[in-house]
Amino acid sequence: MHYLLFNRSLVLGLLTLLLTTVDAQESPFGDIGHTPSPAEIENLDISIMPDGEGLPPGQGTARQGEPIYNTKCVMCHGPNLEGRRDYRVGRLAGGVGTMKSDKRVKSFGSYNPVVTTLWDYTRRAMPKFEEGSLSNDEVYALSAYILYKSDIIGQDEVMNAETLPLVVMPNRHGFIPSALDEIPDIEARGCRSGRCR
Numbered sequence: 001m002h003y004l005l006f007n008r009s010l011v012l013g014l015l016t017l018l019l020t021t022v023d024a025q026e027s028p029f030g031d032i033g034h035t036p037s038p039a040e041i042e043n044l045d046i047s048i049m050p051d052g053e054g055l056p057p058g059q060g061t062a063r064q065g066e067p068i069y070n071t072k073c074v075m076c077h078g079p080n081l082e083g084r085r086d087y088r089v090g091r092l093a094g095g096v097g098t099m100k101s102d103k104r105v106k107s108f109g110s111y112n113p114v115v116t117t118l119w120d121y122t123r124r125a126m127p128k129f130e131e132g133s134l135s136n137d138e139v140y141a142l143s144a145y146i147l148y149k150s151d152i153i154g155q156d157e158v159m160n161a162e163t164l165p166l167v168v169m170p171n172r173h174g175f176i177p178s179a180l181d182e183i184p185d186i187e188a189r190g191c192r193s194g195r196c197r
Contacts (some may be wrong), residue, residue, distance in 0.1 A: 052162075060139075060141025064137075065154055109149075112169055113172075116165060119140070123136075
């Protein structure tokens with residue numbers, strides 16, 4: 001599997017170009033819609049990069065995240081972060097170290113290569129039907145709780161814009177990076193002959 005890193009300014013520039021192009025055309029819907037203001041575009045620029053670029057101020061611990069989880073998340077994700085088949089919601093915790101086995105247990109903690117994906121997705125998409133309603137502190141606390149329940153961080157470790165990107169996910173090297181030189185071990189690159197240095 002591959003993952004790509006996108007340049008925030010490139011994405012923002014393309015979004016601006018797209019919105020300007022759309023506005024310049026005559027709309028089949030009459031006066032519905034408008035050209036977004038710079039402030040509206042800035043509000044859409046909420047991407048979080050794998051290295052943590054874009055993370056806003058705020059902080060939280062797993063201890064703070066547990067009551068938030070039990071109030072806003074447990075219904076869909078289960079009391080032990082095990083997910084619910086009847087809701088088609090996957091696991092959030094468990095299975096760390098199983099990605100290299102024949103009995104893989106896919107969860108956020110066992111599968112995802114970078115931790116900032118958790119923060120970004122939680123802010124954008126959770127809780128269901130109330131997407132975007134969590135404060136930055138709540139998202140940091142929930143992220144900490146999920147990482148704690150996955151045995152990746154301690155219960156009182158503070159997650160914020162500086163500490164969250166430092167968390168190394170267990171499956172960090174289970175994905176093929178965009179540059180092979182990020183994998184120092186030739187065998188791990190899949191190079192038996194040594195020709196893909």
